Amino acid sequence: MKKNNTPLALLWSAAGISLLAGLLLTLRSVGDMSRTTEVWHKKANDMQEMNSLRAIAVQHRTLLKHYTGYPAVPTPLGELARTAAPGLNLMTRSTETHPTVPGWTARMVSVGLTDITGDDLGRLLDAATAANPPWALLECTVSAASTAGRLSKAELVFETVERQD
Amino acid sequence: MKTPATAPWAKTAFGIDQTEDGYVIVKASRSGRGLVFTNIEPTALALATPSPQSVIVGCMLQRESFTRWVVASIASARKAESVFPSLLDIQLPFSVEDCEVALVETRPTSDRTGTRGWVVGARAVDVEKRLSTFASLGEEPHLLDQEGIALWTQSLEEVPPVTGGAELRIVVYQSSERVTLALGRNNEFMGAHTMRQLDEDQVHRILKSYFTTPPPATQWLITGPGATLAGDGISPLGSLAKRWPGTQKITREPNTFLARALAARALTPGVARCNLRTGRFLHATLAQRQAKRPFQWAAACLFAGLLLCAVNLAWLVMVTHRATDTQRALRALAIEITGSPLGIPAGQEVLTARRAIESQTKNMEPFLSATDTPLPKTLKTVLAVAHEEGLSLETMVLGRKNLVIHGTTPTWAQAEKASRRLNDNGWIATLERKDSPPGEERVAFVIGLGRSHEKK
Numbered sequence: 077m078k079k080n081n082t083p084l085a086l087l088w089s090a091a092g093i094s095l096l097a098g099l100l101l102t103l104r105s106v107g108d109m110s111r112t113t114e115v116w117h118k119k120a121n122d123m124q125e126m127n128s129l130r131a132i133a134v135q136h137r138t139l140l141k142h143y144t145g146y147p148a149v150p151t152p153l154g155e156l157a158r159t160a161a162p163g164l165n166l167m168t169r170s171t172e173t174h175p176t177v178p179g180w181t182a183r184m185v186s187v188g189l190t191d192i193t194g195d196d197l198g199r200l201l202d203a204a205t206a207a208n209p210p211w212a213l214l215e216c217t218v219s220a221a222s223t224a225g226r227l228s229k230a231e232l233v234f235e236t237v238e239r240q241d
Numbered sequence: 242m243k244t245p246a247t248a249p250w251a252k253t254a255f256g257i258d259q260t261e262d263g264y265v266i267v268k269a270s271r272s273g274r275g276l277v278f279t280n281i282e283p284t285a286l287a288l289a290t291p292s293p294q295s296v297i298v299g300c301m302l303q304r305e306s307f308t309r310w311v312v313a314s315i316a317s318a319r320k321a322e323s324v325f326p327s328l329l330d331i332q333l334p335f336s337v338e339d340c341e342v343a344l345v346e347t348r349p350t351s352d353r354t355g356t357r358g359w360v361v362g363a364r365a366v367d368v369e370k371r372l373s374t375f376a377s378l379g380e381e382p383h384l385l386d387q388e389g390i391a392l393w394t395q396s397l398e399e400v401p402p403v404t405g406g407a408e409l410r411i412v413v414y415q416s417s418e419r420v421t422l423a424l425g426r427n428n429e430f431m432g433a434h435t436m437r438q439l440d441e442d443q444v445h446r447i448l449k450s451y452f453t454t455p456p457p458a459t460q461w462l463i464t465g466p467g468a469t470l471a472g473d474g475i476s477p478l479g480s481l482a483k484r485w486p487g488t489q490k491i492t493r494e495p496n497t498f499l500a501r502a503l504a505a506r507a508l509t510p511g512v513a514r515c516n517l518r519t520g521r522f523l524h525a526t527l528a529q530r531q532a533k534r535p536f537q538w539a540a541a542c543l544f545a546g547l548l549l550c551a552v553n554l555a556w557l558v559m560v561t562h563r564a565t566d567t568q569r570a571l572r573a574l575a576i577e578i579t580g581s582p583l584g585i586p587a588g589q590e591v592l593t594a595r596r597a598i599e600s601q602t603k604n605m606e607p608f609l610s611a612t613d614t615p616l617p618k619t620l621k622t623v624l625a626v627a628h629e630e631g632l633s634l635e636t637m638v639l640g641r642k643n644l645v646i647h648g649t650t651p652t653w654a655q656a657e658k659a660s661r662r663l664n665d666n667g668w669i670a671t672l673e674r675k676d677s678p679p680g681e682e683r684v685a686f687v688i689g690l691g692r693s694h695e696k697k
Contacts, residue, residue: 176604215638
């Protein structure tokens with residue numbers, strides 16, 4: 077009697093097909109491995125950079141929030157000078173404004189001082205830095221006087237921000 | 242060399258030592274710590290329901306079977322195997338084609354130019370007779386082992402050879418109807434012989450055929466249902482003990498030794514496992530099992546293939562999923578940074594976010610400079626250093642990134658010291674000497690300062 081081998085043949089065929097498919101898929105996976113690793117590496121770097129950028133964005137937001145707590149208009153430099161060093165002769169040379177982040181304007185003021193002491197200049201700078209919002213010193217040119225400890229002339233450039241309410 | 246068990250799939254094996262007095266049956270069962278042996282009453286085996294995971298193992302007696310070492314002058318074991326039947330045919334007094342033969346071990350010859358084969362076999366008529374004998378007693382063994390080899394390998398298992406011990410080992414199996422000898426040098430089997438009763442002269446002649454002079458020490462292992470060690474000082478081996486002097490020892494439970502060997506050899510891999518119930522004598526259960534094997538292999542291959550596909554597909558899904566997740570996270574971060582989901586092309590999240598931050602930072606400069614700029618502190622430091630070092634400043638220009646001081650000093654050393662002190666305050670100072678005006682005794686200088694981090 078002839079043995080019926082059809083089921084076995086079918087089983088072997090299925091096994092062969094599945095093994096071949098498995099082998100092809102494995103070859104594909106192995107072939108793609110270096111590219112996959114490269115992509116993952118790049119994505120990891122991207123994530124790292126994005127997190128750094130996010131930290132900067134958060135820092136900016138925090139700083140803006142901090143400035144929102146200040147008065148909309150800064151205390152004028154003349155007023156600060158009168159309070160910090162009453163004898164100071166402060167002359168405003170120019171005032172410029174330029175837009176900054178939406179809702180805010182940057183104000184740059186150039187002032188001149190004549191015949192002042194180093195201490196008075198220091199007090200003016202302390203008062204400007206401590207103002208709310210602060211005045212930032214951007215440039216400074218001083219010329220010495222013949223008298224020790226005094227300055228014949230000082231040109232200072234300050235910058236601050238104003239809120240547009 | 243280890244060979245696989247003859248019934249590795251079985252959990253239980255019944256070893257049957259058939260003598261003229263009846264059966265000796267031992268049941269071996271697998272357990273966590275090896276095999277557990279139980280002595281069985283012959284009637285209990287007859288009544289037991291056969292389990293698909295148990296085997297009954299009988300053996301071809303030494304007198305109805307043979308063991309031979311054949312040597313082929315071919316180094317390749319595989320090629321040598323093909324010539325062993327011809328070589329065996331020369332050694333046998335009957336045709337090898339009329340025999341059931343099993344090759345139980347191959348090993349290279351001592352000079353490594355040939356191959357030795359350890360062959361065991363029995364004439365088909367004897368196998369048939371043996372099976373008929375079993376059948377007349379109501380049993381049908383699944384496997385037929387060989388007595389001499391079983392005795393030898395079990396003796397190695399139970400009484401392992403000791404380094405520096407006896408060179409010649411002789412296992413003497415004694416029962417009421419036969420005496421079988423299995424002998425070997427150290428742990429290497431040499432041959433097996435059988436006789437009706439212990440004939441000392443015949444044994445002596447057999448031993449002389451292997452050893453022309455007796456070795457310094459011989460180890461006699463006595464076993465079998467008839468094994469005794471005389472208590473009256475007279476050795477059961479008679480004159481052999483004097484002619485082949487050495488130690489005499491009776492094995493553990495000698496009456497079940499052979500049955501124990503047969504059961505153990507079916508379940509565990511080891512030296513020279515064999516089954517002479519093959520070919521047309523193959524047991525129906527084993528034949529069925531053999532017939533199933535192609536299906537089992539095909540199923541295993543199918544399973545392996547499917548598993549391979551599944552693993553690869555899982556990997557693919559995982560890779561895709563991870564890429565999507567990362568992309569989603571990048572997009573979410575880009576939206577958070579830029580403040581809007583618009584204008585972020587797919588795949589350019591980092592570039593878009595980078596540009597947004599650059600733009601933000603530029604707009605935020607007035608805010609940042611108020612907190613970052615250390616100009617007032619620098620100005621104060623410069624004025625203090627100038628005052629302490631006796632420098633006269635003529636002009637000083639201070640910006641965010643640089644500072645230039647023009648002045649005079651009583652000595653050059655003071656200018657150098659001031660320059661060094663400014664250096665220590667986070668600046669890179671360069672000191673330059675200038676020509677003093679006519680009539681001026683003081684030394685004119687220029688100190689240029691730059692931010693130290695800009696040096697990089």
